[in-house]
Amino acid sequence: MVKADAYGLGMPRVVAALCALPGPAAPWGYGVAAVAEGEALRACGWTGPVLVAAPAPPGEFARAAEAGLTLALSDLEAVRRWAGEARRLGRPLTFHAEIDTGMGRSGFPASGSSRWGAEVARLSSGVLDWEGCFTHFHSADEPDLTATDAQWSRFVDAVARLLRRPRLVHAANSAGALRRRSYAADLVRPGIYLYGAAAGPARPRPVAAVRARLSLIRKVEPGATAGYGATYGATRRERWGTVAIGYGDGLPRALGPAGGEAIVHGRRVPIIGRVSMDVITVDLTGVAGARVGDVATLIGRDGPEEITVDEVAARCATISYEILVRLGPRLPRVYLDDERRSPANEAAPDASQ
Numbered sequence: 001m002v003k004a005d006a007y008g009l010g011m012p013r014v015v016a017a018l019c020a021l022p023g024p025a026a027p028w029g030y031g032v033a034a035v036a037e038g039e040a041l042r043a044c045g046w047t048g049p050v051l052v053a054a055p056a057p058p059g060e061f062a063r064a065a066e067a068g069l070t071l072a073l074s075d076l077e078a079v080r081r082w083a084g085e086a087r088r089l090g091r092p093l094t095f096h097a098e099i100d101t102g103m104g105r106s107g108f109p110a111s112g113s114s115r116w117g118a119e120v121a122r123l124s125s126g127v128l129d130w131e132g133c134f135t136h137f138h139s140a141d142e143p144d145l146t147a148t149d150a151q152w153s154r155f156v157d158a159v160a161r162l163l164r165r166p167r168l169v170h171a172a173n174s175a176g177a178l179r180r181r182s183y184a185a186d187l188v189r190p191g192i193y194l195y196g197a198a199a200g201p202a203r204p205r206p207v208a209a210v211r212a213r214l215s216l217i218r219k220v221e222p223g224a225t226a227g228y229g230a231t232y233g234a235t236r237r238e239r240w241g242t243v244a245i246g247y248g249d250g251l252p253r254a255l256g257p258a259g260g261e262a263i264v265h266g267r268r269v270p271i272i273g274r275v276s277m278d279v280i281t282v283d284l285t286g287v288a289g290a291r292v293g294d295v296a297t298l299i300g301r302d303g304p305e306e307i308t309v310d311e312v313a314a315r316c317a318t319i320s321y322e323i324l325v326r327l328g329p330r331l332p333r334v335y336l337d338d339e340r341r342s343p344a345n346e347a348a349p350d351a352s353q
């Protein structure tokens, strides 16, 4: 799944890295949520399968057809419309039928699949390639898999009642794929796991870091205040650092008051006061060696310390997905393979990835 610009990490480079995986590790295809994302994948040169996994608005069917995308269809009206596009283009178009087993946002009903299945088969006969059938789990990351097992069996029953089993049956997101072999079916749809955040109990190796530089360091007297609302006040003489990153870059505004930290010179330092649009203030009193220009790590490892995207998400009462997808365009994306290729980085290892 490379929707939302590959969860904020940059779809073209993520796709290039995944396509370079050897043999069976390379993806069968890519999943996106919007037709425009499918078009962007085509612009990257990917000619294989692209599943638009969320329902496409009627006005985008023609574009989806022209780009050779595979649509997820959830009702007969959409099947008719997609068949209309196939007739217009004079070539078969591919689709997967989604089945709603409890997510409640899209899909044919899990009950009655023999009826709607027959109708879908009739409407698509000779014009459409009904390649796949899928559902989406709502709780595969929960400790208790009872609800997921129930969704899985509703799905299996619904597929069994179709006249013919489509070639590709799939259900599992990252957590589902990692927790039960049986959920894997013909395909899995991993997202968050690829991007290095926890998927249920599985804790993959982090793949992304967020770093910024100290742009100013000052000594302050007791009583000095920091940030909008002056929510933090120095109780002693302190050394404050200004770091060039803020909520305008996707750093959650809630992070400051929630006990958020940065790592400077391998030590955790508190973010003091509220996060501004463009900067944060950190208390560097305990890190005597910190200098302007040094790197502050907001997510990632520096020496013995590591701040995971899941830690940041938990502090802000959200999920890792939201933290990643909100990383803004103002943050330059620096990729490790570029770093390795650049001779300038060999002499002075730079933590700016």
Ligand SMILES: *Cc1c(COP(=O)(O)O)cnc(C)c1O
Pocket: 001, 003, 053, 136, 172, 173, 174, 175, 189, 190, 191, 192, 193
């Ligand atoms: C986003 C998405 C996924 C990926 O889920 P993760 O929890 O990130 O692995 C899989 N399937 C569908 C339909 C999705 O929308």
